[in-house]
Amino acid sequence: MRGINRNFNFKFCFFLKDLFVGTFFTINFLLILLIIQIYYNRKILQKVYHKNEDFRTILGNTINNVFLKECSVMSFYEEISKYYDFIFPIGKEKINFIKKVAGEKPKDLLDVACGTGGYSLELSKQGYNVTAVDLDYKMVEELRNKSLNNNLDINILQGNMLELNQKLNSKYDLVFCIGNSLVHLNEEKEIEKFFKEIKSLLKKGGSLVIQIINYDRVLMHNVNFLPTIENKDVGIKFKRIYNYDKNTNKVLFKTILQVNGKEIENEIALYPILSKDIIKLLRSSGFESIQLFGDFKGNKFEPHNSYPLVVVAY
Numbered sequence: 001m002r003g004i005n006r007n008f009n010f011k012f013c014f015f016l017k018d019l020f021v022g023t024f025f026t027i028n029f030l031l032i033l034l035i036i037q038i039y040y041n042r043k044i045l046q047k048v049y050h051k052n053e054d055f056r057t058i059l060g061n062t063i064n065n066v067f068l069k070e071c072s073v074m075s076f077y078e079e080i081s082k083y084y085d086f087i088f089p090i091g092k093e094k095i096n097f098i099k100k101v102a103g104e105k106p107k108d109l110l111d112v113a114c115g116t117g118g119y120s121l122e123l124s125k126q127g128y129n130v131t132a133v134d135l136d137y138k139m140v141e142e143l144r145n146k147s148l149n150n151n152l153d154i155n156i157l158q159g160n161m162l163e164l165n166q167k168l169n170s171k172y173d174l175v176f177c178i179g180n181s182l183v184h185l186n187e188e189k190e191i192e193k194f195f196k197e198i199k200s201l202l203k204k205g206g207s208l209v210i211q212i213i214n215y216d217r218v219l220m221h222n223v224n225f226l227p228t229i230e231n232k233d234v235g236i237k238f239k240r241i242y243n244y245d246k247n248t249n250k251v252l253f254k255t256i257l258q259v260n261g262k263e264i265e266n267e268i269a270l271y272p273i274l275s276k277d278i279i280k281l282l283r284s285s286g287f288e289s290i291q292l293f294g295d296f297k298g299n300k301f302e303p304h305n306s307y308p309l310v311v312v313a314y
């Protein structure tokens with residue numbers, strides 16, 4: 001009897017040991033599966049957010065501002081990318097202004113925050129060597145298609161204007177950042193970083209052209225909307241509402257796109273930098289000559305009245 005009991009105890013102990021080892025291995029196995037799944041989810045999300053290099057903190061509770069900001073910039077422009085060229089067709093005056101500052105061809109140009117790349121496309125057609133960068137995948141794709149269809153050789157990159165040095169290893173005769181793109185950066189520190197990167201990417205004697213909405217006028221006169229854009233040929237209306245928030249020093253830019261009988265609403269926060277602060281940051285970034293214009297015809301900049309602010313810096 002005792003022998004049977006001992007035998008039973010042994011068997012029971014082995015059973016417990018097997019159970020313990022089995023559970024241990026199963027838990028480990030499940031943990032490994034979980035880690036692999038998290039890893040792949042992370043990869044997929046990284047792809048969705050266009051290989052965003054600021055994507056470091058999706059795990060845990062530290063999703064940072066840059067990431068959130070970039071996601072919101074992307075969804076804003078993703079939504080309107082296919083209508084963008086109908087809303088903002090390229091302007092001849094802008095092309096002529098850029099060509100005049102760039103000088104005789106051949107010249108290497110860099111279009112920062114190129115959007116759907118209308119300006120890159122036109123300048124490339126006219127014989128300039130063009131590199132174009134934008135954060136938004138869809139905007140960049142639009143340019144890629146147009147470039148292919150036109151048999152052009154534009155160097156097109158998706159990336160953040162704050163990380164240009166990591167993406168580019170050439171130098172340029174002229175860098176332009178137009179269409180109010182600069183104010184998508186969050187604060188002065190970022191704008192200064194951007195200017196410093198550009199300075200280091202310019203050839204000796206190279207220049208930078210910036211165009212933004214004149215926020216001196218916007219803040220002085222409490223401007224709360226920009227003129228509605230209408231393209232009757234394709235049946236598009238684009239309403240633009242500005243709402244300045246003193247506490248955050250941001251302009252909430254709300255847009256309503258009316259197309260095909262539907263309304264697409266969007267909102268993005270812009271940093272309303274003043275002309276004096278642009279000058280200050282350009283100086284601290286190493287630009288020595290800075291000229292301000294009130295438009296692309298080369299008219300004088302008037303802080304109270306000019307609608308855009310155009311800056312040329314060397």
Ligand SMILES: C[S@@+](CC[C@H](N)C(=O)[O-])C[C@H]1O[C@@H](n2cnc3c(N)ncnc32)[C@H](O)[C@@H]1O
Binds near residue numbers: 088115116178
């Ligand atoms: C109003 S659009 C201007 C596009 C074009 N430059 C033009 O004049 O038509 C602003 C563009 O800035 C891009 N953008 C915003 N933040 C950016 C960033 N941090 N780096 C690169 N591009 C950015 C957006 O994706 C968008 O295409």
